[in-house]
Amino acid sequence: MAITFFLRNKKAVLERCRDDYVTKMRLKYAPFYHAMEAQKGTTIRLDGREMIMLSSNDYLGLSFHPKVIEAGRAALLKWGTSTTGARPSNGSRLYHLELEKKLANFLGREACHVHSAGYLSCLSSVAGFANKGDVIFADKNIHSCLLDGIRLSTAAYERFSHNNPDDLREVAAAATPSAPKLMVVEGVYSMEGHIARLPELVEIAEEYGCFTVLDDAHGFGVLGHQGRGTADHFGMNDRIDVLCGSLSKSLASTGGFVAGSSEVIEYLRSNSKQTIFSAAISPAQAACAQASLEVMQTEPQHLERLWSNTKKYKAILKGLGLDTWESETPAVPIVLGSKERVYPFWKALLEKGVFSVMAIAPSVPIGKDLVRTAISAMHTDEQLEKIADAMAYAVRKL
Ligand SMILES: Cc1ncc(COP(=O)(O)O)c(C=O)c1O
Numbered sequence: 001m002a003i004t005f006f007l008r009n010k011k012a013v014l015e016r017c018r019d020d021y022v023t024k025m026r027l028k029y030a031p032f033y034h035a036m037e038a039q040k041g042t043t044i045r046l047d048g049r050e051m052i053m054l055s056s057n058d059y060l061g062l063s064f065h066p067k068v069i070e071a072g073r074a075a076l077l078k079w080g081t082s083t084t085g086a087r088p089s090n091g092s093r094l095y096h097l098e099l100e101k102k103l104a105n106f107l108g109r110e111a112c113h114v115h116s117a118g119y120l121s122c123l124s125s126v127a128g129f130a131n132k133g134d135v136i137f138a139d140k141n142i143h144s145c146l147l148d149g150i151r152l153s154t155a156a157y158e159r160f161s162h163n164n165p166d167d168l169r170e171v172a173a174a175a176t177p178s179a180p181k182l183m184v185v186e187g188v189y190s191m192e193g194h195i196a197r198l199p200e201l202v203e204i205a206e207e208y209g210c211f212t213v214l215d216d217a218h219g220f221g222v223l224g225h226q227g228r229g230t231a232d233h234f235g236m237n238d239r240i241d242v243l244c245g246s247l248s249k250s251l252a253s254t255g256g257f258v259a260g261s262s263e264v265i266e267y268l269r270s271n272s273k274q275t276i277f278s279a280a281i282s283p284a285q286a287a288c289a290q291a292s293l294e295v296m297q298t299e300p301q302h303l304e305r306l307w308s309n310t311k312k313y314k315a316i317l318k319g320l321g322l323d324t325w326e327s328e329t330p331a332v333p334i335v336l337g338s339k340e341r342v343y344p345f346w347k348a349l350l351e352k353g354v355f356s357v358m359a360i361a362p363s364v365p366i367g368k369d370l371v372r373t374a375i376s377a378m379h380t381d382e383q384l385e386k387i388a389d390a391m392a393y394a395v396r397k398l
Pocket residue numbers: 117118119120122143145186190215217218245246247248254255256
């Protein structure tokens with residue numbers, strides 16, 4: 001009798017999986033989880049066809065750079081495939097310290113900690129510092145890892161409208177004056193391509209005594225001197241308490257980092273569960289990120305090419321009358337406004353050999369359903385011409 005009762009509970013979960021509308025739609029229209037059969041730079045093979053990758057975050061195009069590949073290979077041979085352990089116990093190696101020191105120096109910080117995913121770094125940059133009783137002010141369009149960090153912290157959460165300092169001021173003025181406060185924003189919003197209005201936002205945050213957390217996953221490598229990111233772009237590095245980001249975009253690896261003062265990073269190492277109880281970043285991942293960091297400082301041509309490609313690409317989209325949500329960066333959305341318009345547009349691009357990614361509400365605000373594209377320094381002029389033809393074709397299909 002009891003067993004039958006409990007089986008019913010399990011059935012409820014299995015039925016949830018079986019009947020899920022989102023999963024059914026995803027499997028029916030198959031817009032996600034495409035497994036490419038081959039890749040060389042921005043050229044991929046999918047279903048036996050050669051295509052142009054137009055949605056990767058390999059902004060500087062370093063994922064096929066010979067020095068980066070060689071560094072990964074050498075690290076594998078020297079250190080093996082994995083540390084198979086967490087940093088506080090058996091997982092720390094000298095290569096972690098070396099990468100952390102180089103990242104901290106590059107970002108003008110005293111210290112840095114690397115994790116095996118940007119998601120972990122950014123989540124722990126919030127959950128590691130905020131406590132119950134604190135108040136967190138966060139841009140309403142922040143990435144899901146930051147939102148998860150907020151939820152895990154159990155602090156009170158107040159959203160302000162996207163990139164809107166006036167709204168932040170209103171929200172901050174209404175919060176309990178005595179509560180410890182944090183402000184959480186991104187440097188570059190990856191769906192919108194917007195740069196945070198950091199000078200105004202930080203000024204208000206300072207007025208209210210906020211501890212500031214900046215997720216610069218998409219600003220790192222793209223903005224600032226040699227790609228130091230959004231804080232450097234605005235010359236306000238010393239006014240951000242915690243800078244976090246990903247190694248899986250401009251650094252052409254996998255993993256993430258949290259940078260700040262020594263006391264802040266040491267506190268994270270003692271208190272953040274994601275930092276303490278997750279295996280260390282593997283040798284090849286760390287070595288590739290470190291080699292990319294070196295290339296960023298010695299080969300300025302990649303950053304230059306990224307911006308010249310971005311300029312050409314935006315001119316193409318503008319010429320076709322497409323709405324790019326006023327993107328200011330190489331992350332360029334094409335806003336189409338509804339899933340009924342997004343799907344055929346995305347399909348038409350695919351038909352013409354251009355791979356992009358669609359994002360529909362609720363993962364973007366209602367009416368902002370879009371096709372997300374991103375430019376890389378590796379896109380060739382010939383590829384940009386093909387992209388222009390494919391875009392014109394997709395516009396005709398609308
Ligand atoms: C703003 C932002 N933060 C953090 C992450 C997580 O980084 P990762 O993919 O390295 O886990 C992403 C990834 O897309 C992101 O866009």
